[in-house]
Amino acid sequence: MTLYGVGLGPGDAGLVTVRARKILESANVVYTPGRLSRGVAAEYVDGEQLDDLEFPMTRDEEQLRRAWKQAASEVAPAARNGTAAFVTLGDPNVYSTFGHLRRTLDRFHPDVELEIIPGVSAVTAFATALDVEIPAGAELTLREAPDGEAPVGPNRLVLFKVTDVPATDEKLQEAGYAVTYGRRLFMKEYESTITDDADELTERDYYTIAYAEKPEAIEGPASLFE
Known part of the structure; x- marks a missing residue:
């Protein structure tokens, strides 16, 4: 079958x-x-x-x-x-x-x-949980970042498996990113955490996502209704 x-x-x-x-x-x-x-x-x-x-x-x-x-x-x-x-x-x-x-x-x-x-993936669900808008035409890079890794380069990054938040955050900040973290998002049995303060997430947790954005990416395209 x-x-x-x-x-x-x-x-x-x-x-x-x-x-x-x-x-x-x-x-x-x-x-x-x-x-x-x-x-x-x-x-x-x-x-x-x-x-x-x-x-x-x-x-x-x-x-x-x-x-x-x-x-x-x-x-x-x-x-x-x-x-x-x-x-x-x-x-x-x-x-x-x-x-x-x-x-x-x-x-x-x-x-x-x-x-x-197919199922609803954190690739898309994170945007709702973190109240992030990815405008049409924007580039978005998906990477894993375990054990303090911090891939950098693109203007917008979504990092999965951020198990060492303080180490990853330090590298992202040095590279000029504004970062928001989400932990255990949409997990009914757990309290979700959404924060831009890495010190709140010192405990290692596999189910942690980071959204990193450079200032030049935030401006985005002008509204059609302006």
Whole structure:
């Protein structure tokens, strides 16, 4: 049958799309890669339908390959014999762990049919949460910034996985950016934090986004109604 890669949105069950909800409700089994995604899926799926997949928090590529191969060997039979879903926060094709599973299935289980159900991604949701307007024609660069990294250059940056906010902030400020941070945005079980003060976010947290903008980008195009 089919394995669906289902995007759950940024963490609030109310932001799951109608299409995603229908797939979850009809699936024989729904695989979850972590507690947060399981919590969202559980709003629409009975507990007996849920199955957790364990992935190590490591950068050891060999260990990660073994984990994804094991996950694929578990998911493939369920997809062949019925309807299975693998859920992920955000969108399955945007900065998502689903890509690892998809590539592993393509290599070792090429007969498994795959279908992607897009979800509301932090790539777009951040703009609403941080009250940021990205005007038509504006360039916007998406990058990851773990462990104090701070990619610079473009006038507008969205940085994901900002785990060391003070270190990243110092570098961005030196490069001339005004920065706003959002932590655990739209995650119903958690209090979201939105701030331009890096000292408020000294604790490391994977679910932190930064929007960095240079002064010359703020002016933007003139209004048609001026």
